[in-house]
Amino acid sequence: MTMVDVTVIGGGLAGLACAQSLESRGRTCVVLEAGDAVGGRVRTDRVDGHLVDRGFQVLLDSYPELPRVVDPSSLGLRSFIAGARVRTRDGWGRVTHPLRHPVAAVMDRFAGSMRWSDALALAPLAWRAWRGGALPSLGATSAHGVVVNAGVGAATIDSFLRPFFAGVFLDPSMQADAAAFDFRFSMFARGRATLPSQGMGMLPTAMSARVAPGTIRLGTRVRGIDRSGTGWTAIVDGGAMQSRAIVLATDGPSTRALVGSLPERPWCSTMQFTFDIARAEAPAAMLSPILFLDGLSRGPVNHAAAVSVVQPSYAPAGRVQWSANVVDPSWLAHADGTIEAAVREQLCGWFGTTAPQSWRLLRAQRVEHALPRQHAGDRPPEGSASPEPGVILAGDQVGDASINGAIASGRHAAELAERVLAG
Ligand SMILES: Cc1cc2nc3c(=O)[nH]c(=O)nc-3n(C[C@H](O)[C@H](O)[C@H](O)COP(=O)(O)OP(=O)(O)OC[C@H]3O[C@@H](n4cnc5c(N)ncnc54)[C@H](O)[C@@H]3O)c2cc1C
Incomplete structure (x- = not known):
């Protein structure tokens, strides 16, 4: 012994x-x-020349624990644009971090992707988090309560904040604990979402x-x-x-x-569909290093990204790796093939083309015990x-x-x- x-x-x-x-x-x-x-x-696994993470994850370079355990500069981190493209009834909108990309954020507002009143409600929260302060919860115990109390309207919550934080907590309910929400909000406000050169x-x-x-x-x-x-x-x-x-x-x-x-303790689950696409055939709209969100709740995909556009080492030359992710328990209850068919159909709607029907599925990965519910x-x-x-x-x-x-x-x-x- x-x-x-x-x-x-x-x-x-x-x-x-x-x-x-x-x-x-x-x-x-x-x-x-x-x-x-x-x-x-x-x-991270190697699958047909791609680096495929076991479930879509990002590393926030603002995490205070990170430099204690690794030298972050050794990870070859490449970052997402701080924000998201949001699929709404009117097509694609974009929300960008007002302090990191101020010009883009103002242009987004003029393009009408978020009501001015909601942008003005969120801006002080972002400023406070950026400076290292806690969000005012005003007595709220959940993420939903915090943003409602801050004055953010239902349309912005449902089309942007809900899918964004559903991707973070793997839970679309917006019922995450206010303190857990505050921590993530401040990490996203102060840092960048990144992918390491050799995968997570x-x-x-x-x-x-x-x-x-x-x-x-x-x-x-x-x-x-x-x-x-x-x-x-x-x-x-x-x-x-x-x-x-x-x-x-x-x-x-x-x-x-x-x-x-x-x-x-209850757990949240997720499923990732990873596609391999010839770059020459990929719809131009998807080739942006930003998170894509479903603001309509009309299909299984909550969030998606062309991960190899963010971190080129994820895909072989000339190919794109696209990660489409499901978090809604009512979708996860279906068989894999049923969800995949609905994912492809939803993506056809997103990009206005039938191309996603022929994308090659590299891997469909369920993670049953992904995150403890919070x-x-x-x-x-x-x-x-x-x-x-x-x-x-x-x-x-x-x-x-x-x-x-x-x-x-x-x-x-x-x-x-x-x-x-x-x-
Ligand atoms: C799909 C997905 C997306 C996520 N996205 C993010 C994100 O974007 N950002 C973020 O910050 N966090 C994210 N997370 C959360 C983060 O990955 C986890 O919180 C973290 O990795 C948990 O680490 P852990 O060491 O606590 O547990 P684990 O990673 O589960 O490690 C436990 C280990 O124990 C081993 N083990 C279990 N039983 C035994 C046994 N009997 N004997 C020996 N070994 C055993 C297991 O094999 C495992 O290696 C995500 C998680 C998932 C699954």
Whole structure:
């Protein structure tokens, strides 16, 4: 049996951040990861010469935790235009960040893509977030309440804010907790949405390079944990790992399989359709490095992007990679083929051509447990990160459900483990 100070179960962002933090304190640890690579929910695969992320994700360069765990300049980040093209009854509108692209933002307003009163209601929120301040919630507990209280009208909420934040929370209800909404609003206001040169999976790979060689054991699923003497034993196929403390940096359902007493939390799901298109045949309207939103709620696609226009390394030369994403539970209840047919039909409507009917589907990817739901009251109460003495929870199951939250939770778990080791 091997003995270390801390066993970290799970090699996602939380587990890797935890291992980095423990090692920087001079502690020995091992990361046991069931999968064949690090990253957990942040993985990128090579598919026919494309880099395909497992679900559409972006890395916000404003995340405060990022520079603690990687050198962001090593990721070759390329950014989206700060804003979105929005499909409305009148065709395409555009909303751009008023402080990052002020001229475009004013032109968008004159083009009528948002009512002036709504633009004037949103501008002070963007200014406040840009300067690092919190949004005034005025007593609201949900994202919807915050923007209504700020004076934003229903048309702008439904055509722009709802699909934008449905893509962020993977939840079209706008019922996300006001604090979680405030954090994301401020990260988008202050930073850029980016894609790394080798796909989103480049982030965990870079994080793992900062962990001592031999610390991470891939293909090692933990079957159970047992108290043993003054510490804990993690049971793996054909062996065991003993340590003074255990960090469960696992996703929520996997954690419950190891510590049955934990309450179940609702999760949000998503499905990504990734298409490969000859650049010469792609409708010109789609070749913009910006997010495309469905402001009509008339089909399965909530948000989409020509990801290789943002980050050219995502597609081979002469090809475009288009990512179309579904988050509405009523659409996700259908069979994959039914959703795909409706996705193609919706995209034909978006681009006024039948071309999407012939686009080659590279991959249809469902992610059932994509993000824990983040409505008010969903987040576990403070202090619940340690269900048993010496067992510490990390990951977006206890922290904010984001890349930043997962990394922060891993660092926090290392601090709690340090207390166990010191005590
Ligand atoms: C489709 C999608 C889109 C997203 N979009 C964004 C975005 O744009 N921006 C953003 O900030 N966040 C986004 N997120 C959220 C972000 O990716 C997650 O919050 C974060 O990656 C969670 O990391 P984690 O380490 O907590 O958990 P995970 O990544 O789930 O890692 C848990 C690890 O534990 C391992 N494991 C589980 N059980 C065991 C076991 N018994 N033994 C050993 N190993 C085990 C798993 O294999 C996994 O590697 C998105 C997530 C998804 C799925």
